[in-house]
Amino acid sequence: MTLLTHDRYCEEIAHQVGLLRAVVTSGADLSATVPTCPDWTLEQLVRHTGGALRWVELLVRTRAQEDIPEERVPLGEGPSAAGDAGALDAWLAETGELLVDALREAGPDAKVWAWAGIPTSGFWARRMAHELTVHRADATLAAGLPYEVAPEIAADAIDEWLEIVEFVQRTMPHDEAKELRGAGRSIHLHATDAPPEVDAEWVVELTDDVIVWRRGHEKATVALRGPLTAVLLAFYRRLPLDSPELEVLGERELLEFWLERATFG
Secondary structure (H helix, E strand, C coil): CCCCCHHHHHHHHHHHHHHHHHHHCCCCCCCCEECCEEEEEHHHHHHHHHHHHHHHHHHHHHCCCCCCCHHHCCCCCCCCCCCCHHHHHHHHHHHHHHHHHHHHHHCCCCECCCCCCCCEHHHHHHHHHHHHHHHHHHHHHHHCCCCCCCHHHHHHHHHHHHHHHHHHHHHCCCCHHHHHCCCCEEEEEEECCCCCCCCCEEEEEECCCCEEEEECCCCCCEEEEECHHHHHHHHCCCCCCCCCCCEEEECHHHHHHHHHHCCCC
């Protein structure tokens, strides 16, 4: 598995921020409930996402060697006025510029505290690219707008999600993810529309210790097939398995079991 370049992640952050801003200024109801994050309104989702970007910008810019509490992040909660799409858009635009500038200045190898055992600015560039990719999907679903993402970003987002599940299993033995252990079961993800240069098939094996995964085409206990964007959203629990663009072959219960327990912890 080869990571994308640091510059590519920075470009994607800028791109995704621009697309999220377009949702904010589209006339969408900022008070609408986000179907995939029902505890949030659209405005709360945007504030959460922008706040995460501001937090990471502070970590990277200061080369923090320990976590920084959210309350210490300047303007981390967003503009004071609620329901003001213009103010929210301006805050988000500034947030994206600050983060991309900090990441580019740092480069991928600067030492920065991170929660997943990869204490570099490069970790945060990748993490924030995918944080934005998925939360923009939440926002577009709430606004009733179409959603697309570049194939190489979608494929890398699935890679990263599997790496996060691995990390949780290694470091949080009492997390729900521990229930995924047990040899003899496997999951195959198969994107049907990926371009030739993007290897968009995965095999996830559940072992007695931790999950083992790789990109490839192999027979499995259950397979999830469909367009890459749909596979990404389903694997992140943003799209129901019974959506018409998806096909589940084999033991559906295992895939449902995975989706219930494969979490950040």
